[in-house]
Amino acid sequence: xxxxxxxxxxxxxxxxxxxxxxxxxxxxxxxxxxxxxxxxxxxxxxxxxxxxxxxxxxxxxxxxxxxxxxxxxxxxxxxxxxxxxxxxxxxxxxxxxxxxxxxxxxxxxxxxxxxxxxxxxxxxxxxxxxxxxxxxxxxxxxxxxxxxxxxxxxxxxxxxxxxxxxxxxxxxxxxxxxxxxxxxxxxxxxxxxxxxxxxxxxxxxxxxxxxxxxxxxxxxxxxxxxxxxxxxxxxxxxxxxxxxxxxxxxxxxxxxxxxxxxxxxxxxxxxxxxxxxxxxxxxxxxxxxxxxxxxxxxxxxxxxxxxxxxxxxxxxxxxxxxxxxxxxxxxxxxxxxxxxxxxxxxxxxxxxxx
Amino acid sequence: xxxxxxxxxxxxxxxxxxxxxxxxxxxxxxxxxxxxxxxxxxxxxxxxxxxxxxxxxxxxxxxxxxxxxxxxxxxxxxxxxxxxxxxxxxxxxxxxxxxxxxxxxxxxxxxxxxxxxxxxxxxxxxxxxxxxxxxxxxxxxxxxxxxxxxxxxxxxxxxxxxxxxxxxxxxxxxxxxxxxxxxxxxxxxxxxxxxxxxxxxxxxxxxxxxxxxxxxxxxxxxxxxxxxxxxxxxxxxxxxxxxxxxxxxxxxxxxxxxxxxxxxxxxxxxxxxxxxxxxxxxxxxxxxxxxxxxxxxxxxxxxxxxxxxxxxxxxxxxxxxxxxxxxxxxxxxxxxxxxxxxxxxxxxxxxxxx
Numbered sequence: 198x199x200x201x202x203x204x205x206x207x208x209x210x211x212x213x214x215x216x217x218x219x220x221x222x223x224x225x226x227x228x229x230x231x232x233x234x235x236x237x238x239x240x241x242x243x244x245x246x247x248x249x250x251x252x253x254x255x256x257x258x259x260x261x262x263x264x265x266x267x268x269x270x271x272x273x274x275x276x277x278x279x280x281x282x283x284x285x286x287x288x289x290x291x292x293x294x295x296x297x298x299x300x301x302x303x304x305x306x307x308x309x310x311x312x313x314x315x316x317x318x319x320x321x322x323x324x325x326x327x328x329x330x331x332x333x334x335x336x337x338x339x340x341x342x343x344x345x346x347x348x349x350x351x352x353x354x355x356x357x358x359x360x361x362x363x364x365x366x367x368x369x370x371x372x373x374x375x376x377x378x379x380x381x382x383x384x385x386x387x388x389x390x391x392x393x394x395x396x397x398x399x400x401x402x403x404x405x406x407x408x409x410x411x412x413x414x415x416x417x418x419x420x421x422x423x424x425x426x427x428x429x430x431x432x433x434x435x436x437x438x439x440x441x442x443x444x445x446x447x448x449x450x451x452x453x454x455x456x457x458x459x460x461x462x463x464x465x466x467x468x469x470x471x472x473x474x475x476x477x478x479x480x481x482x483x484x485x486x487x488x489x490x491x492x493x494x495x496x497x498x499x500x501x502x503x504x505x506x507x508x509x510x511x512x513x514x515x516x517x518x519x520x521x522x523x524x525x526x527x528x529x530x531x532x533x534x535x536x537x538x539x540x541x542x543x544x545x546x547x548x549x550x551x
Numbered sequence: 552x553x554x555x556x557x558x559x560x561x562x563x564x565x566x567x568x569x570x571x572x573x574x575x576x577x578x579x580x581x582x583x584x585x586x587x588x589x590x591x592x593x594x595x596x597x598x599x600x601x602x603x604x605x606x607x608x609x610x611x612x613x614x615x616x617x618x619x620x621x622x623x624x625x626x627x628x629x630x631x632x633x634x635x636x637x638x639x640x641x642x643x644x645x646x647x648x649x650x651x652x653x654x655x656x657x658x659x660x661x662x663x664x665x666x667x668x669x670x671x672x673x674x675x676x677x678x679x680x681x682x683x684x685x686x687x688x689x690x691x692x693x694x695x696x697x698x699x700x701x702x703x704x705x706x707x708x709x710x711x712x713x714x715x716x717x718x719x720x721x722x723x724x725x726x727x728x729x730x731x732x733x734x735x736x737x738x739x740x741x742x743x744x745x746x747x748x749x750x751x752x753x754x755x756x757x758x759x760x761x762x763x764x765x766x767x768x769x770x771x772x773x774x775x776x777x778x779x780x781x782x783x784x785x786x787x788x789x790x791x792x793x794x795x796x797x798x799x800x801x802x803x804x805x806x807x808x809x810x811x812x813x814x815x816x817x818x819x820x821x822x823x824x825x826x827x828x829x830x831x832x833x834x835x836x837x838x839x840x841x842x843x844x845x846x847x848x849x850x851x852x853x854x855x856x857x858x859x860x861x862x863x864x865x866x867x868x869x870x871x872x873x874x875x876x877x878x879x880x881x882x883x884x885x886x887x888x889x890x891x892x893x894x895x896x897x898x899x900x901x902x903x904x905x
Contacts, residue, residue: 271740334799344735347743381698381787386625388784389701414788415795430742431788433735434768434781438789441769442796445688446832450804453821453828460824467817470810474803 201231205287205296208238209265210303211500221507223250237283272306288315291493298494298514316493321530325490326357331483333420339365340425344433351394360489361424367520371423377412379427485510494518555585559641559650562592563619564657565854575861577604591637626660642669645847652848652868670847675884679844680711685837687774693719694779698787705748714843715778721874725777731766733781839864848872
C-alpha cells in the first residue's frame with residue numbers, strides 16, 4: 198500500500214491564481230489518488246472555487262491568509278516581511294513536516310529566498326540550484342542551474358552535477374545519467390579556469406565514469422548527455438533560448454500551413470501526426486523548476502502555466518518527495534565532501550541573483 | 552560605376568577545402584560581377600580545380616603556400632609559427648591593402664589571434680568581437696560577442712553595442728537598430744554589476760535612444776531588439792542553442808511527416824510552402840561570423856559550410872568592405888571615447904579565449 202502524501206500549494210501564486218492552482222490540483226489528483234493538499238491563501242477566494250471540485254474538496258484543506266507575494270516584491274525584502282504570505286506559510290508547512298513538498302507559481306526569487314531561509318540548504322551543499330527538464334532528440338535533458346547562481350565556482354558546479362544526477366536517476370528514471378559541463382567548445386582547454394577546475398574535480402569524483410566532459414549549446418537539444426551542468430547565467434539564457442526558438446519555429450510553421458490552399462489541405466492530412474508531435478513537445482508537460490539542494494521539496498511552476506502545467510509541477514513534487522530526493526542528494530554529496538574543493542573556492546566571486 | 556573589389560580567401564581552411572572555397576567564390580561572382588579574388592594555398596590542389604570555373608579563373612589569382620592552419624592548432628602557437636600559412640598570408644593581404652577583406656573557414660581561434668596580431672584593433676576598441684546574424688520572428692537579429700571574449704567588463708559590452716549597431720545599420724540596412732543587453736530578466740536590478748554598469752553607460756551614450764535595456768534568451772528569436780549584446784560565453788551558448796533547437800525541431804518534423812501515409816500525403820501538399828520556409832531559415836543564408844573592431848574586414852565561415860554558405864560569407868565581407876564598416880566603427884567609437892569608462896574597468900576580470 199502506498200502511503201498518502203501531503204503537498205502544500207501556494208494557492209495565490211501565478212497569473213491565474215487561485216483558479217489554475219485548484220484546477221491543477223484536481224488534475225493531479227486523477228493521477229495520484231493518494232494525495233492530500235494544503236491550500237494556502239485567501240479562503241474567501243479559494244473556498245467557493247474548491248466546492249466545484251468535489252473530489253479535491255475531500256482531500257484539500259484551506260489554510261487562510263490574506264497576504265501574498267506579488268511578482269514585484271523584492272526577494273530580499275519580502276523574505277523578512279512576508280511571514281504571513283501564502284507562499285511562506287506553504288514553505289513553513291514543509292519545514293513543520295505537515296507537507297512533504299511545496300508547489301508555487303509565484304515570484305521565483307522570493308520562493309528561493311524564503312525556501313533557503315526556512316528549509317536551509319542540505320549539509321555539504323553550498324548553494325541550492327534551479328533545475329528543469331525538457332525533451333531532446335533522444336529522450337529528456339536535465340539542466341541546472343537555471344538562474345539561482347549567476348556566478349559559480351568549481352565546487353558549486355560539482356555540487357550541481359551531484360544534485361542533477363540524483364534527480365535524473367530517481368525522478369526521470371535514467372539508469373546511469375551521463376553528465377556534461379556547458380562550455381564554448383568540447384576541448385579540455387576551452388572555457389575559463391572555473392570550468393576546467395570543475396571538470397578536473399568531476400574526473401576525480403565518484404561521478405567520473407558518467408562525466409563526458411564539456412558540451413556546447415547545441416548538445417542540449419541534441420541530448421548528447423542526460424544532464425547539463427552550468428552556471429545560472431548561461432543556463433537561464435540557454436533554457437529561454439530553447440523555449441523562444443521553439444516558439445519562433447512554431448510560428449513559422451503555422452504561417453507556412455496558412456500560406457496556400459494546398460498547404461492547408463496538407464496540414465489536414467498531417468494533422469494527426471503533427472498533433473502527436475505537439476503533445477510530445479508540449480511545454481506544459483515539462484512545467485516545473487525544481488529547487489535542488491534544500492532540506493525539502495520545492496517546485497516552482499511557470500507563472501503563466503495552465504491547469505495541465507500546474508498539475509505537472511505537482512507531479513514532479515510528488516515524485517521528488519516519494520523518491521526521497523533530498524535524502525539521496527545528502528548522501529551523495531557526502532561522498533564528495535572529503536574531496537579537496539580546489540583553490541578557486543575561496544577566491545570565487547559571487548553575484549546574488551536579485 | 553562600382554569599383555572592383557578584391558577579397559583574400561584562405562583556400563585551405565574548412566572541412567572541404569579547397570573545393571568549397573572555389574565553388575563558393577564562383578557562386579559569389581554571379582552576384583557581384585566586380586570581384587577579384589586572391590586564393591591562398593597549395594597551387595597543386597587549387598590550380599586544377601580553378602580551371603573548372605572559367606569565369607572565376609579570370610578574376611582569381613593563386614598565391615602559393617604549402618602551409619596551412621589545422622583545426623587542432625593552438626591559436627597562441629600558430630599565431631607565431633604560422634607566418635607562411637594560407638590563413639596568415641590572406642590576412643597579410645588585407646594589411647598590405649591588396650585585398651579589402653579576408654574570408655576563412657579555418658580555425659576560429661587562430662583566425663582571431665592572427666587577425667589581431669596583423670590588423671590590430673581599431674583605436675578606441677579594447678577587444679574585437681565575433682558577431683553573427685540570423686532570422687527572427689520579425690526580420691533579422693545581430694548578436695555579439697559569440698565567443699571571442701569569455702569575460703567582459705562594462706566598457707567591452709558598450710563597445711560591442713557600438714560595433715554591432717554600425718553593422719546592423721550599414722550591412723543589414725536596419726534604419727535605427729534597437730539594442731538589448733542579454734540578461735536573466737528584464738528588470739533593471741537583474742544580473743551582475745558588469746551588466747548594470749554597461750546599461751548605465753549605454754543610457755548615457757549617443758545610443759541611449761536605441762537602447763531598450765535588458766533582454767532575455769527568448770527575446771533573441773522573438774526579435775524584440777535588432778541587436779543583442781552579450782559576453783562571449785552566453786553569446787556562444789545562445790547561438791549554438793538556437794542552431795541546435797532548430798535542428799531538433801526539424802528532425803521531429805521530418806519524423807512526424809513520415810509517421811503515417813496521411814502525414815506523407817500532407818507533406819506533399821504543403822511541400823511548396825514548407826520549402827519556402829526552409830529557404831527563409833536556411834542556415835547557409837546566414838553563414839559567416841564577422842570579426843568586428845579590427846583594422847580590416849575578416850569573416851569566418853562555418854568549417855562545414857557548403858558552397859552556398861561560403862558564398863554568403865564572401866557576400867558579407869564584400870558588403871562590409873564596400874560600406875567601410877571599419878571606418879564607421881572607428882568614428883562611432885570616438886564618440887564614446889570621451890565618456891568615463893566606469894570604475895569596474897580596471898577591476899574587470901578577463902579570461903582569454905583559448
